[in-house]
Amino acid sequence: MDEQTLPPNQKPRKRNPSAQPLPEDPLILGDALRVLKTLPPASVDLVFADPPYNLQLKNDLWRPNLTMVDRSAKEWDELGDFATYDEFTEAWLSALRPLMKRRSSLWVSGTYHNIFRIGRLLQDLGFWLLNTITWYKPNAMPNFSGTRLKNDVEFIIWAQKMERGSKTFRHHVAKQFNDFRPGKQLGSVWRIPACGGKERLKDAQGRKLHATQKPEELLTRIILSSSRRGDLVLDPFLGTGTTAVVAKRTHRRWLGIEKDPAYLAIAAKRIAGITPLLENHPLLHETRPPPRIPFPQLLEAGLLRAGQALFLDHPPHEATILPDGQLQVGDERGSIHQLGARLKGTPACNGWMHWRYLDPQGQWQKLDQLRRQLRREPRHRKPNP
Numbered sequence: 001m002d003e004q005t006l007p008p009n010q011k012p013r014k015r016n017p018s019a020q021p022l023p024e025d026p027l028i029l030g031d032a033l034r035v036l037k038t039l040p041p042a043s044v045d046l047v048f049a050d051p052p053y054n055l056q057l058k059n060d061l062w063r064p065n066l067t068m069v070d071r072s073a074k075e076w077d078e079l080g081d082f083a084t085y086d087e088f089t090e091a092w093l094s095a096l097r098p099l100m101k102r103r104s105s106l107w108v109s110g111t112y113h114n115i116f117r118i119g120r121l122l123q124d125l126g127f128w129l130l131n132t133i134t135w136y137k138p139n140a141m142p143n144f145s146g147t148r149l150k151n152d153v154e155f156i157i158w159a160q161k162m163e164r165g166s167k168t169f170r171h172h173v174a175k176q177f178n179d180f181r182p183g184k185q186l187g188s189v190w191r192i193p194a195c196g197g198k199e200r201l202k203d204a205q206g207r208k209l210h211a212t213q214k215p216e217e218l219l220t221r222i223i224l225s226s227s228r229r230g231d232l233v234l235d236p237f238l239g240t241g242t243t244a245v246v247a248k249r250t251h252r253r254w255l256g257i258e259k260d261p262a263y264l265a266i267a268a269k270r271i272a273g274i275t276p277l278l279e280n281h282p283l284l285h286e287t288r289p290p291p292r293i294p295f296p297q298l299l300e301a302g303l304l305r306a307g308q309a310l311f312l313d314h315p316p317h318e319a320t321i322l323p324d325g326q327l328q329v330g331d332e333r334g335s336i337h338q339l340g341a342r343l344k345g346t347p348a349c350n351g352w353m354h355w356r357y358l359d360p361q362g363q364w365q366k367l368d369q370l371r372r373q374l375r376r377e378p379r380h381r382k383p384n385p
Helices: 031-036 082-099 115-124 173-179 216-226 241-249 263-273 296-300 338-345 365-378
Strands: 027-029 044-049 100-110 126-137 153-160 188-191 232-235 251-257 307-312 317-321 327-329 332-334 353-356 364-366
Touching: 027 263, 027 365, 031 082, 031 251, 044 082, 044 216, 100 115, 100 216, 115 126, 115 153, 153 216, 153 365, 173 216, 188 251, 216 241, 232 241, 241 251, 241 263, 251 263, 296 365, 307 338, 327 338, 332 338, 364 365
Parallel strands: 027 251, 044 100, 044 232, 126 188, 232 251
Antiparallel strands: 100 153, 126 153, 307 317, 307 353, 317 327, 327 332, 353 364
């Protein structure tokens, strides 16, 4: 990390002379604050962190049937007052930042108890916030006391190492996870059930082995959309190993740090049982958008001609195609998108969907039909510059 990338009033961080190459064993038993300082700089491609929430619960939680709710506020989660928690958070974020490559990004999971404090510290340390994911859990536990709203969301901050810099983001891979409009751009509200069923790890008595085990679907979205095959994914609070499980399944490398030997043993067993996806699995391949077709190419291919009329759907207008591929209505002229937007009085217009032409059978068709035809006949297409 050089001086140009440091936030104001922060001194340059000296390279740690004790930093070693990446360990051969990708599962490390130890405290994250200590282990992170031993790792080589600029070695990590992606980070997912699910740090202690510091819930500060004072009493046990009980269901109406007088059974006790599993508490996630165990020793690993209780860090004391806010000042202590902020100091802990700043320490692991500061140790993490130099390990990230320039294209790396960081995802941090939390609840309303801690996520806002983490967000402030991320900005103070020079991270650039990209999105806040609202993870909606349709099967979340109700508020049994009826004293507040049902807590059915968690939050995940997605941040990159610096404000001005590129990052790995596989936009077209992320589209496949859009539950609301399949194939469209993925939004920041994710509907994923809380971990349960066969995926939920339990002991012989049926008790949860880890109170905040993350569902594999959540990590699948994060890892596939912001890393590439062969990248190194780091989880400084590994728990029972969900991050590493998904990394192995999707052909990534992983490095997990966990201070509880029992959890680390569980993680190792889970990871050993994972078979990577087959090379031709759809999740591993990015579906690229179809080739771009400029409107003038329809004229060059003979599918339309200069002087021909096109018709806008609403409000109705008749336009004439000009030799350069623009349209003209009265004194107004522009591209199919620009002129369509001006005539509609809207900020933008997808001209392919709103302008129509008469086909040889005398039927009205959207311009998009000709674009699709041209994509099916590559001999008529000119290569994009």
